Amino acid sequence: MVARLFSRSNAPASPAAETLVGWVDESPGRGTLSLIISCAFTIFLCTWVVIHPRVTKRPLHRVLHKIALFLKTLVAPECIAVESMQEWSQARNVVKNCEGLTGGGMKIVHAFYIGMLALRYRTPSGYRVIWPNQYTWLLEQRLIDWQDHASWGLSVESIADKSNADGTVKLAALVQVSWFVIQSIMRTAHSLPLSPLESMTLSYIPLLAATYFFWWVKPKDVLTPSVIDLPPMTSSQKTTFEAMAVQNTFDDDGIGQRNSLWSIWHLTPRIFEKEAEDKAAHEAVQHATAKTIGKDVDVEAGPFLVESKEIVLSYWDPELYRSKLWTVICLFGASFGALHLISWKTIFPTLVETWLWRSASLVSIVAILIFMHFEKVVFRWGGPLTMISIISPALYLLGRLIMMAGVIAAFRASDPAIYETYVVSSYWIHML
Template sequence: MNSSDPELVGWVSEPNGRGTLGLLTTCLTTIVLCTWVVIHPRVYQSESFATCHKLALLAKTLLAPEFIAVEGLQEWAQCRRMVEECSKYTNGEFKLLHAYYISMLALRYRTPEGNRVVWPNQFTWLLEQGAIDWRRDYASWGLTEKQIRDKNKSDSITKLITLFQVLWFVATCIMRAANALPLSQLESMTLSYIPLFAITYFFWWEKPKDVFAPTVVDLPPMDLEQLIKFESMALSDKFDYVNAQKTYWSIWDLTPRVLEKEEEERESRKATQQTRPGNSQQETPKSPTFGEAEIRGEEGEIKARKDIVVAHWDPYLYNSKTIRALCSLFGASFGALHLACWNTAFPTVAEKWMWRSSAFVSIFSLLAFMHFEKVVLCWNGVITIVQIGSPALYFASRLLMMGEVFVALRAVEKRVYETYDVADYGITL
């Protein structure tokens, strides 16, 4: 070791000031509280799928909080549009709370086979058609603010404790910087979560939390044509009935992608216009791509299997340069805040450069991934390598940094455990 290198220490006990156990407790408590408060899962009819969905959101929030923040933004934007569309049929009484409640699949309708989801676009259509009257039906549909808030399991005490813990943690980090005392890698990572958790919680401020039982209603009378139209607007049948869901793939998704249904309907109308007799602009049918493997029906017709959508921007957000710039800034902030311990001593030089390079890789790989409006599992040359490779690099860098924050505790710069006067009288929940 060079004489100018800082002194490194291993486990440090508590009684004489900051210790390793206190450092671990403070950081992990802050992360767990923030994660618990910020997660707002959708409603499932199956208890096992509901549990798996919540665990999947927990894993996604810890591994990639930027993705949760973007999903929160997309759901907020989608619900805002739903409020605008529904307000003219409800005399302005349809609020963001109602939009979130329906968007999280908490409204179902009875059928002989079982309960099915009322999707946001279906509810809007029912209002447009006059099939339901808001003033007359909203209470019987369980859509009064009181009814929805009664189902909300959000805990004010937990929120207050979380707020206090976060403010205390941030203040401690600022005071350490003001006193020229280094942060540990674990503190740097914990600090990185806080802005993204705050942003996500802002978007979900009105969203109900941990609603276990959906509201089940009877559909209003409709003729056959209306009923066929209504059912065709469903985004998916995977969440209908108790045993309808066969795969756990969808537990990773948070928001119903109404935008994909709208895109599908536009493509369908476009295809119908192109195939009309006398249309000179008919396109030559193309061969299925790698992600659209051929499937032959009973009569020999060729169908194309839908691609698996990995990520899809809301086009309204994607086409807004301001919002995309803000999303890029928020996305880059997570990796950038890890660099707060750039000058912190590491057990080895290799670990120091692994940490620094992983932070940069997480920043640029995420920015590359966010550049694409839609990412599907479909071979399209070099673009596909970038689309799929960038999130792979991101998660690899995140796992490396998450591992390093604990491995590095075996040899930490001694000054990490030094305290200042104010901290001696602090409280850590």
């Protein structure tokens, strides 16, 4: 196998003077099928294997949610990388907030487990999610004691037992990705071009490596949540506790549209979204109350402006967004489109396809930088900047689809040099 991969093929050495080639059968060099399989397998390891979905009780929802995450990762890996960073940041904050309440016993794996909706409590009609801020509040109110966390299914051993993270799979992914990168470097060192599909595959690697870094200790593929009974509370405590829920979308208590199939596309909400929502509601009440001062208007019957439910396209963690690291994060996010430019001089079947692919690569870079410039993108009119914030992800998606279609269509008439290989026997001699 090694000899076949590294031996010199019979493909022409002067692609500019030769006719483009279509499907190339397997030979002593490499063929179209082996090239596609190698790239597809590497992309699979960089997408499906790296995904750490939230806990979903229903089997159908669980599978569909993971497929939805896979498609999102395939199309926009930089967004998943930033999402993993935001989850990691939230988990760290939860651990920090609970440090004094748990005697330092809470670790980031516990915070990840709670944050992925793996902790539920029973209700007369089903189950509801215990969100990280609710769990912190229970500790603060002394309604629960960290010493009893094992009985809630929060021991490290219990979480590890539920998690399906496999070290062998991680090792296989590391070996395959490393091998793919080495091959690409060696081809470049020998002045051999990479196919557009190989350039796209390379573009996934740094982003998914970052995703794996932030999700390294996050439990993976947990099938069932830990279900507990809430401790006794007063009516006011119960009201406060329930009001702290970030969302009710993922509750499984048979009420309304909760836990519907549409929820498979939703990213797991973060605590800062709830905090921002509560702050906005409080400010709205203060504003409405202030307008009634000096007027013969009952506050409760006053002209409160209740906004309809916002359609949020993106909402970056304010702590990260306002940090000095955000510029670096944006540039790292743009690296996916930028790495495609490795194949800038790649020969496509037609000149139109060549410039369409190049333009799509540049558009994806600019669009993601613009998109990440806005802390929150809401689907509503708010002036010209709103249109820019909404159009930028649409342009990014269009560019990505063109790029993905282009790398596949390119195989019908490709530069024959992408099938050339090189001899590495001399490298082994120098190593010896």
